[in-house]
Amino acid sequence: MIRIFLAFLLAVWAGFAQAQELSALARFDATASGVKDEAGLTQLRLTISQPVAWRVRVLDNPPRVVIDTREVDWKSVQSLDGQSPNVTGLRAGPFRPGWSRLVLTLARPMAVQAAQMQTDGPVQINLTLGPIDPKRFAELAALPEPLEWALPEPTPLAELPKDRPFVVMLDPGHGGIDPGAERDSITEAELMLTFARELRDVLRGQGVRVELTREEDIFVPLEARISAARAKGASVFVSLHADALAEGEAVGATVYTLSEEASDAASQALAERHDRDDLLAGIDLTEQDDVVAGVLMDMARTETAPRTARLALALETAIKSADLKMHRHARQEAGFSVLKSPDIPSVLVEIGFLSSTADFKRINDKEWRAEMALAIADGLKVWADEDAALRALRNP
Template sequence: MIRWLAVFFILATQAAGQAQFDPDRSSIRDGWRSVQIDLGLSDIVPYRIFTLDDPRRLVLDFEGLDTGGISADTINTARGITAVRFGPFRPGWTRMVLDLAHPLTLAQAGMTQDTDGARLQVQLRRTTATEFAAAAGSPPDPGWDALTQQALAGLDPHTADTRFVVVLDPGHGGIDPGAQRGGITEAHLMLRFANEIAASLQALDGVSVVLTRSDDIFVPLYTRMSIARGAGADLFISLHADALEQDDAWGASVYTLSNGSADVAMDRLVERHGRGDLLAGVDLTETDDRVAGVLMDMARRTTAPRAVSFADTLVEQMRDQGVRLNAHPRRTGRFSVLLAADFPSVLIEAGFLSNAQDRENLRDPARRGRLVTAITTAVAAYQAAPR
């Protein structure tokens, strides 16, 4: 049923014959008004490189590169670079992100073969904030569109038409791990949770389940929505368990899209969620609104009340199941992932990884089971309700 997941697997196996990252032949060091990056690899691999603004970063994407779990921070001695990290970007691709201390633009980049394998040399040069902003931006990425297309090609449109399609969206993934507290990574936990919900929903008559990711990979928010759209989503459920700094927030809550005004805690959450996509250079929060605001608002007049109705039922069910609820379990927020206008979307904050009791509950399969039951019952009620 979730056949597009197999596409990820096929793509991943095609990338076999991986090149290795060699930290001993790698360095990142300061030059005069510049930063020099040298990366030793065992073989030449396809790559792309670009800068992103706000916050300023240099991004390197490599196809078929195995970083061997090595921390990239160890090769960095440059003051111009405040942090370096590796992470999975999409199947077969690894992303390296360098946080820039000041505006640095690409002066030179080239990969060459040498006696030890391959070497990527990149020179960054100091520039002004204005010039940096003008040069920043990710290149068009046809790979993602192809991936989405292939993923959806596996879905039978007839099945999608007649069945009630629930799209489950495990938050974060890959280079964006989400919250990490007490040995729990939000991205990993939400994937497990999504699989548990999927298993339960699939037992319902006439319900199909599609996951926006089936692996620990980065999926940009807009791709998550494209996948849902292509699958003919009747309902989109995003799954999170975030962490809040200096906050004793606890308990589960369900979000629907707000019309603008927001409370303070929620604003912080939006910020944290935005970061994941900033990492990949995508943030549709503003552009979506500006470009298609009016049209989307019209479509939302139909879908928004449905999302609200589902969210209300879900909170009732969670209460019935004895799920530990937040003091304000029904919330609204301007999360990018809720912006799709053509299908109702909700975001479940299953609890806060920053709270010890929530962490314990989320770790416990039986406790998660209460949430799974609540979601399944709410979906069944929503599916059966006349619209």
């Protein structure tokens, strides 16, 4: 008997109740999968090793189909790339604990006409994509996430306690579906998680409270990283990266602060790429600007900006004092979305660039990382003391 899970309607929560409790990881089978165009429709056949709970939705700008599943190892799904001109890109990876996400970038808006999981014989997710009016597609893409799936709401400013303890929020860049830069099969995401843990240990050893935006190799949207910092009452936010930079020959640590005007084209490209990675992973940042819009937020930023500038300077001084390699322009500015907290001084530190052979060697060296962690901890300490002193002057 053929058993088919009912097709899930777009953006309607896939019935967990009916889904069997399956904890083991399912594997994707590339050889038994494919994409083909037929009679104006695009058929996707994804074979996996066992049935899993799943759901499908669409997102716009660029048009995408997002397939969320209970853990599926989608490795080699990119081998389906190029099988249909309607699907211009595929990427997949862990999304949130226990869930994987597969994102298909479409050449144009398309309707999900049918979505089924066949469980008789080989387990297959079958999707049929067809033509759709772009306006209708945009409407479907704009449907809100189900409550239990939505991102945490940012904590209102007023709810944060006045005399809060000094808390450092470390933000290991990228993760999960978004590996960041890659070199010799080592990803920026894993290197930065390692470094964040090492820096956390150094800071905790000095009695500083530290939180991480992610503790494992999962995707955390940029907006959720900001929300997490606010929820934990962070005094300062440090995003850690080691990107690849094709533009110019970037080498050495660089401290970035937020600005609408980037220091140079390379910085701007870097910031745009981070936003694009986030977008491709399925999160739309457009609402972020609504959240942080408004006069109050701008006022908060006016107060925060000079504190952030001093933070960047303190970090530059500490890293230089430790005799660690810095970029010839050690402090730079760009429109990194992850730095948009209006009230928390936020910096993005490229501890080096994976595109530089010398930096790559250094970042992979545990001893070098230990020195860098100490330097950053020193910089944070100097800044925290100075910041507290200046605040005391202002509010005696």
